[in-house]
Amino acid sequence: MTRQRSIKTSISACGVGLHSGVKVYMTLNPAPPNTGIIFRRTDVDLKKKIKVSPYLVGDTHLHTTLSYEGLKVSTIEHLMSALAGLGIDNVIVDLDQEEVPIMDGSSSNFVFLLVSAGIVEQDKPKKFIKIKKPIRVEKEGKFVEFKPGANSEFRFSMDFDHPFLKQQKLSASIMLSSDSYIREISRARTFGFMRDIEYLKTLGLARGASLDNAVGIEENCIANKNGLRYEDEFVKHKILDALGDLYVSGYSLIGVYEAFKSGHELNNISIRALLDNKEAWEYVTFEEDDSEMPISYSICA
Numbered sequence: 001m002t003r004q005r006s007i008k009t010s011i012s013a014c015g016v017g018l019h020s021g022v023k024v025y026m027t028l029n030p031a032p033p034n035t036g037i038i039f040r041r042t043d044v045d046l047k048k049k050i051k052v053s054p055y056l057v058g059d060t061h062l063h064t065t066l067s068y069e070g071l072k073v074s075t076i077e078h079l080m081s082a083l084a085g086l087g088i089d090n091v092i093v094d095l096d097q098e099e100v101p102i103m104d105g106s107s108s109n110f111v112f113l114l115v116s117a118g119i120v121e122q123d124k125p126k127k128f129i130k131i132k133k134p135i136r137v138e139k140e141g142k143f144v145e146f147k148p149g150a151n152s153e154f155r156f157s158m159d160f161d162h163p164f165l166k167q168q169k170l171s172a173s174i175m176l177s178s179d180s181y182i183r184e185i186s187r188a189r190t191f192g193f194m195r196d197i198e199y200l201k202t203l204g205l206a207r208g209a210s211l212d213n214a215v216g217i218e219e220n221c222i223a224n225k226n227g228l229r230y231e232d233e234f235v236k237h238k239i240l241d242a243l244g245d246l247y248v249s250g251y252s253l254i255g256v257y258e259a260f261k262s263g264h265e266l267n268n269i270s271i272r273a274l275l276d277n278k279e280a281w282e283y284v285t286f287e288e289d290d291s292e293m294p295i296s297y298s299i300c301a
C-alpha cells in the first residue's frame with residue numbers, strides 16, 4: 001500500500017516575511033492520517049484552523065494567501081511546494097505572524113526542515129488526483145493545461161521582452177519524484193526585477209526582499225554575486241511555485257501540468273477549474289500494488 005506521510009517530530013524555524021519584512025516563527029508539527037495540511041496562527045487563536053483548499057485562496061498578487069473566517073496566512077507556496085515534493089499529506093503549520101518565512105527564496109530550507117524532522121509513513125492509503133480528461137484555462141495570453149498521463153509531470157515555459165531574460169533558458173519540465181524535486185527544483189529561488197523593488201515597497205510588498213532571498217534581475221545581468229543555482233533557475237522556480245499552488249488541493253496530481261507564463265492567480269483558477277469539472281479527474285489510491293505507483297517518494301528523502 002502507498003501510505004500517507006507526515007513528519008516524526010515538531011521542528012521550528014525563524015525567518016522574515018518576504019512582503020511584510022516582519023520576523024516570524026514557524027513550527028511544523030506531525031498530524032494524524034486524513035488531517036491534511038493545516039495552518040494555525042499562534043498569535044491569534046490556536047483553535048482556529050485553516051485547512052488548505054483552492055477555494056480559500058484569496059490574494060494571489062506576487063504570492064498565495066489563504067483566508068478563512070477573518071484569519072489569513074500568506075506566501076504559503078514555497079512551503080506547500082516542499083510538502084508536495086516530499087509527498088507529505090498531514091502536517092500542522094504554526095505561525096506567529098501572517099506570513100510564512102521566505103528563508104532563502106527557494107524551498108530547500110523547508111525540505112531540510114522536513115527531512116530533519118523525519119518523514120514517516122502512516123497507516124492509511126495516500127490519495128492522488130488522477131486526471132482523466134484535458135482541461136485548459138487561458139487568460140491574457142497565458143495558459144495552464146492539465147492532461148492525462150502515466151506520471152506526475154510538470155512542463156513550464158515563459159517569455160520576457162527583457163534583454164537579460166531573453167537570453168535565458170525559459171522552458172523546463174520535470175517528472176516528479178522526491179529525488180528529482182530535491183535535486184532539480186527545490187533550490188530555485190524567487191526572482192524579481194531590481195527596478196520594481198522600490199515601487200513594490202510603496203505598495204507594502206517585498207519589504208523583506210533582499211539578495212539573500214531572491215535573485216535580483218538588472219538590465220543585462222543579475223545582481224547576486226554568486227550567480228544562478230541552476231542555468232534555468234527562473235523557470236525552475238515557476239515549476240516550484242506551480243507545485244505549491246496546486247498542492248492546496250491537498251493531493252498530488254497524476255497526469256501532466258503544462259503551462260505558459262502562468263502565475264499564482266492562473267494556477268489557482270486552473271486547479272479550481274479542474275476540481276469543479278468532476279468528469280475530468282478521480283481520486284485514486286494504490287492499496288494493493290505499490291509497483292503501480294507513478295511517483296517515487298523515498299522515505300528518508
Ligand SMILES: [Zn+2]
Nearest residue numbers: 077078190241
Ligand atoms: Zn515563488
